[in-house]
Amino acid sequence: MTAQEIRRLFETEFDAVGVIRSSTYLNEARRLGKQIPDPVYPTLVVLGLSYERRLIKETKTHLVPSFYTFGRDYHGVLKARIDAVMADIRVPYEALVDNHPHDERLAAVLSGIGTMGKNQLIIHDRYGSYIFLALVWMDVILDQECILDVIGDCGTCRRCIDACPSDALFEGGYDINRCVSQYNQSKRALTSGEMDAHTALFGCDICQIVCPRNIGIESLKHPEFALSGKEKISIHDLFTLSNKAFAKRYEGMAYLWKGKTVLMRNALLTIRKKHLFEYDALIRASMKETMPDWYLKTAQYVLSDLKIDTPSLK
Numbered sequence: 026m027t028a029q030e031i032r033r034l035f036e037t038e039f040d041a042v043g044v045i046r047s048s049t050y051l052n053e054a055r056r057l058g059k060q061i062p063d064p065v066y067p068t069l070v071v072l073g074l075s076y077e078r079r080l081i082k083e084t085k086t087h088l089v090p091s092f093y094t095f096g097r098d099y100h101g102v103l104k105a106r107i108d109a110v111m112a113d114i115r116v117p118y119e120a121l122v123d124n125h126p127h128d129e130r131l132a133a134v135l136s137g138i139g140t141m142g143k144n145q146l147i148i149h150d151r152y153g154s155y156i157f158l159a160l161v162w163m164d165v166i167l168d169q170e171c172i173l174d175v176i177g178d179c180g181t182c183r184r185c186i187d188a189c190p191s192d193a194l195f196e197g198g199y200d201i202n203r204c205v206s207q208y209n210q211s212k213r214a215l216t217s218g219e220m221d222a223h224t225a226l227f228g229c230d231i232c233q234i235v236c237p238r239n240i241g242i243e244s245l246k247h248p249e250f251a252l253s254g255k256e257k258i259s260i261h262d263l264f265t266l267s268n269k270a271f272a273k274r275y276e277g278m279a280y281l282w283k284g285k286t287v288l289m290r291n292a293l294l295t296i297r298k299k300h301l302f303e304y305d306a307l308i309r310a311s312m313k314e315t316m317p318d319w320y321l322k323t324a325q326y327v328l329s330d331l332k333i334d335t336p337s338l339k
């Protein structure tokens with residue numbers, strides 16, 4: 026099977042397909058000093074599936090996560106599309122979508138899916154940075170690789186660096202520990218500085234929204250990512266439904282993967298930032314439940330902040 030044949034088959038389900046030898050990726054990863062396991066199979070297919078930019082406004086009653094979570098959970102969507110293609114190819118394979126030890130952005134650059142932006146995201150010529158990535162290791166020996174042509178780079182632009190609310194980006198690098206999207210998915214108490222930089226209920230879209238390379242791009246409507254209404258999360262649901270009932274009501278959404286308590290902790294940050302005093306009783310009630318220490322600390326901090334600002338709560 027040739028790289029071109031593999032590419033054509035995957036193009037029935039994906040918007041960008043690069044096919045390289047696993048050794049190409051392995052050698053570059055090792056040269057860069059990355060600690061990665063040996064690939065299982067000799068061929069690496071790098072896949073991109075675009076998603077739409079859809080901004081939904083928060084209200085006093087409903088909060089909104091990063092828009093990559095809109096529609097069905099992309100992990101399942103990408104895996105299902107890979108399985109559909111591999112059902113025709115019929116060779117041993119391993120599919121990876123997030124949560125793996127490999128550097129999919131490096132693989133995306135090597136296969137020509139896109140260039141690495143200063144916002145640390147892969148930017149595709151036609152779909153900008155709104156593209157999910159997946160890797161497929163395949164038991165096929167390639168005659169030659171199929172690397173896409175890439176155009177464009179950031180040049181002198183630094184809009185994402187200037188707009189980043191937590192100074193996580195800088196010329197030539199990124200401090201992952203400062204990134205809002207990283208720490209608002211973590212299970213720990215946040216510092217007051219981290220709370221101040223808070224942007225969305227889950228994740229952060231700022232460095233994508235400001236990027237000029239995301240202007241005038243193509244926006245494909247994949248049916249799995251159609252809006253379902255679960256993109257807006259009720260604060261009341263968050264604080265009153267059991268974990269099980271909440272997971273049922275918001276079933277299939279990517280923002281569920283870290284659990285409801287992470288979303289509640291992040292909702293507290295919006296409540297603090299927007300001075301939504303009306304949730305005082307719900308927050309207090311949640312603190313009487315069995316909750317992790319990091320949630321209780323955040324709730325305590327937020328309540329104390331609200332009390333300072335609101336005489337009626339004293």
Ligand code: SF4
Nearest residue numbers: 189204205229231232
């Ligand atoms: S996701 Fe948000 S916090 Fe993270 S680098 Fe981008 S703008 Fe900065």
Ligand code: SF4
Nearest residue numbers: 142143179182185236
């Ligand atoms: S905002 Fe500018 S610097 Fe940042 S990724 Fe986009 S083009 Fe590159």
